[in-house]
Amino acid sequence: MKNNKFIIFGFLGFAVVLLGIQLSSHPLIESRMYTCGECRLHRDSRRIFSVVISNSTIETKCSSWYKSQYGNDHKHVWILAPLIQYKNINGDGKASITLSKGESLWALSSDEQLQYLKNSIGQDRSIRLEIIKKLYKATLQDDKEAATSTLIEIKQTLK
Numbered sequence: 001m002k003n004n005k006f007i008i009f010g011f012l013g014f015a016v017v018l019l020g021i022q023l024s025s026h027p028l029i030e031s032r033m034y035t036c037g038e039c040r041l042h043r044d045s046r047r048i049f050s051v052v053i054s055n056s057t058i059e060t061k062c063s064s065w066y067k068s069q070y071g072n073d074h075k076h077v078w079i080l081a082p083l084i085q086y087k088n089i090n091g092d093g094k095a096s097i098t099l100s101k102g103e104s105l106w107a108l109s110s111d112e113q114l115q116y117l118k119n120s121i122g123q124d125r126s127i128r129l130e131i132i133k134k135l136y137k138a139t140l141q142d143d144k145e146a147a148t149s150t151l152i153e154i155k156q157t158l159k
């Protein structure tokens with residue numbers, strides 16, 4: 001009788017260890033990266049089976065500069081990155097899926113956006129900010145034509 005219990009618990013323990021190994025290597029965690037269209041603060045939203053388990057914001061050079069210039073009272077407009085990554089418990093990326101939405105604004109890096117806004121020294125910054133807003137609105141509405149022409153307009157001033 002004592003031996004049977006030992007065998008059963010031995011099997012259960014073995015199964016738990018196997019399951020743990022399997023789960024730790026399996027890409028269960030979905031990582032979605034967002035950027036704020038206006039200040040380019042990043043947000044990493046992680047989910048397991050569609051349940052949000054963490055939301056962390058990541059400062060960029062642009063978001064720090066934006067805060068110092070315009071303050072911190074705007075409502076962030078989150079735009080999803082064109083790539084969703086799947087990670088295991090150790091945080092290693094195992095797989096990803098590519099989306100078409102979000103590409104327009106993400107095609108302009110936060111460093112480029114910072115440079116674009118900084119280049120307006122001596123001019124009215126609000127005009128440049130309005131053009132950035134035009135780009136993220138076109139991205140949100142999936143208006144590819146407006147997004148492409150605005151992106152070209154911005155990129156040309158960076159050369």
Ligand SMILES: [Zn+2]
Nearest residue numbers: 036038039076
């Ligand atoms: Zn923002």
